[in-house]
Amino acid sequence: MDLKNVDLNLLVVFNDLLNTGRVGQTAERLGMTQPAVSNCLARLRRLLGDDLFIRTQQGMVPTPYAEALAEPVSYALGAIHSALNQSVVFDPARSRQNFVIAMTDIGEIHFLPALMARLAAVAPGVSVSTVRNLSIDLPREMEAGNVHLAIGLLPDLQTGFFQRRLFGQHYVCLYRHGHPLDHPGGMTLEDFTAAEHVGVVAAGTGHGIVDDLLARMGVARRLRLQVPHFVAVGHILRNTDMVATVPQVLAQCIAGPFGLSWCAHPVSLPEVSIGLFWHSKFHRDAANQWLRAQIVAIRPDGVDGGRTEDGATAL
Structure with a gap:
């Protein structure tokens, strides 16, 4: 196919439809009418000889051919966008972005x-x-x-x-000041397995590797409480005798405000x-x-x- 026969605007519409899956949403984002978006899609279908998108109750689902085109089209449009905007100056003192x-x-x-x-x-x-x-x-x-x-x-x-x-950052053990395990010698593995724990199930962040590693190493925790985020950990620990395994940067931020202590983790965990x-x-x-x-x-x-x-x- 000769590139002179390809209208770049058709690829812009194609790329946005991949992101939204909705003709109406694409029209709104690109400042077009819905019939104009549908017309662009029809032209691209004729040009490429493929349906590209199938209308379903969940929206416009790409065909296998459209999925194969997704990454190279995205890269190409990104390169063009960068080339055209590389001379644009950003003035932070005046910006309202x-x-x-x-x-x-x-x-x-x-x-x-x-x-x-x-x-x-x-x-x-x-x-x-x-x-x-x-x-x-x-x-x-x-x-x-x-x-x-x-x-x-x-x-x-x-x-x-x-x-x-x-x-x-490394993972550390976090607990309240005055905790029975808050002593200069740090925490032993025996102390760790005997303590009650609050676990953080931070799905999609990568922190779940800690739970997987502890399980594979045969290190059992007495999970008394599980929460879906880290923000509540300080409030929980300062009023209980539970222990939490958290990244060191979090321990450093919240130890002072919540009256907590932290120590090196007794299990050799990888750096975050x-x-x-x-x-x-x-x-x-x-x-x-x-x-x-x-x-x-x-x-x-x-x-x-x-x-x-x-x-x-x-x-």
């Missing part, structure tokens, strides 16, 4: 106070919204530009994304690598680059991870 960042409650506790203080000084008109990666289709929302960055342990963000390592993720489509976007720089500047260790912006890892 709202940035959307996907992060966990740990990310909010650690990053947001420092980030908002920094923005107040250098970008007073910029605002931030956060979302949970499980509440949305994160890869597609980031590709569409509705979510600008994601922070955390996110093994599901692979093809089409860049990652920069922010910092590494917290990363900053963005879609390749926005790798050269000036506003996205600026926001990434602000987040890198407030990392807890204050030490560069060894990669320049141009050397970020493409996944």
Whole structure:
């Protein structure tokens, strides 16, 4: 097929339909009418000789051919977008942009106070919204530009994304001041298995690897309570004798305010690598680059991870 016969606008509509699965939603996002979107789809079907999308009760479902086209079309449009926008200047002092960042409650506790203080000084008109990666289709929302960055342990963000390592943390044991196990010698494995625990089922964040590792190592916990997020852990521990296994960065943030102590974990658990993720489509976007720089500047260790912006890892 000769590229001169392909209207780029048809591919833009195709790419957006892959993200939304709805003709009406695509029309709204692209500033078109629904008949215009349907007409673009009909033209592309004739051009490519495939239905591309099948209408179902769940929306427009891509055919196998459309799914095969999805990634190369997305990359091509992303490259064009970056090339056309690479000279655009982002002025943080004048901007009124709202940035959307996907992060966990740990990310909010650690990053947001420092980030908002920094923005107040250098970008007073910029605002931030956060979302949970499980509440949305994160890869597609980031590709569409509705979510600008994601922070955390996110093994599901692979093809089409860049990652920069922010910092590494180990898991520790967290408990209240005055806990029977709060002594200078730290916690033994026997202490750990005898204690009652609050477990955090943080689905989709990667922290579930801890439960899997403990199970494979035959380390049994007496789980007295399980919660779906970390934000309640401080409130729970300060009034009970339970123990929680949490990333060190969370322990450092909440130990003081909640009257808690923490110690090295008695089980040899792997380091948690917290990363900053963005879609390749926005790798050269000036506003996205600026926001990434602000987040890198407030990392807890204050030490560069060894990669320049141009050397970020493409996944």
